[in-house]
Amino acid sequence: MNTIEKFDKHVMHSYGRYPLVMQKGEGQQCTDENGKTYIDFGSGVGVNSLGFCDEKWADAVCEQVRTVQHTSNYYYTAVQAEFAEKLCNISGYDSVFFGNSGAEANECAIKIARKYSFDKYGRNRYNIITLVNSFHGRTIATLSATGQDTFHNYFFPFLEGFVNVTANDIDDLKSKLDDTVCAVMLEYIQGEGGVNALNQDFVNAVFELCAEKDVLVIADEIQTGAGRTGKFLAGEIFGKKADITTMAKGIAGGIPIGACLTTEKCSGVLTAGTHGSTFGGNPIACAGGIAVIDRLESNGFLDSVSEKAEIYRKVLSECSEVVSVSGIGLMIGIELKTKKATDVARKAFDKGLLVLTAKTKIRLLPPLTISKEEIEDGLKILIDILEE
Ligand SMILES: *Cc1c(COP(=O)(O)O)cnc(C)c1O
16 A cells, blocks of 8 residues: 555545655755655645754754653753743743643633633633634634634534634624623634734724733734744734733744743743643753744844745735735735635645645745745746636
């Protein structure tokens, strides 16, 4: 049996996959088992922030594998301490809980918000407002939080305690922000929902109204964080710092990790025994995370993300098939005039370019390390398909 046959026989069919068996990646390109190469405009789904197998990152990870690969969270490791310190310093937060994925980071945020409110106000202030068209993960709680009806199927009963508000509708927010609410959870740029950035006015209103009522703001920066927008956090672009920020995807450059960051206000909410994770804060993941932050902090790196984003946006906006280009930085949504995003993605794949889709848009989340030459080569393939 070949690889695809083995998959089909033994791996659950929970994904629609392209017929690509990835054999090796280097930088911003990868090769399949037949030797065909692809330019990567997706980085997994925004995970390989430093591209494939970046040398310094790989050295840091491999060295950690040969030193201590895991210990329970009953003990300390220097590498988790160092990653936590770097992550708090660059993000401006006080403390962090480590899990292994985005959904787990959001589960942690939900638990902190509810316990913060329970400790201060008692039992009946547990609702969390989330936005229509949001995406917060695939566990039962984070699916329940996700504001899209298509996700609320099959797995009944979903969790109660989530109330949806239409994104950018301040009146809707005001009408639902009552005494039962403990938090508002948002993505500054909805990723899976179609690469839609929130309006500054709406974000301002969320923070103002929440501050008045001691309602926490949770920013899900799982897709927008770790340099994707040209800042470490997208919140910096909106001039806001949420009480809780969740991260995952690109933060360790391809090793599974999730982080739930809080300000001082919430850093004492989780006490011994109230939350945990066997793998959370794994030393290998933390070593990868340190390598990512070191790179993001290196001279001019984040500015180069914004410069590359400009190239994408300029070229794409000049294409006759493109209606609009959304998102911020290297989180790019492309609205198409006549073509179907899935068809375009498939044609790009055939021609050696990996792109993503989000709803009816083409979505690009290239490695932050992509070169201007690779951007041009990849865009040439994409534009040719769009203008065909
Ligand atoms: C990907 C994503 C998640 C879920 O992360 P997993 O690691 O797949 O659990 C949650 N929120 C946002 C905004 C995401 O983009």
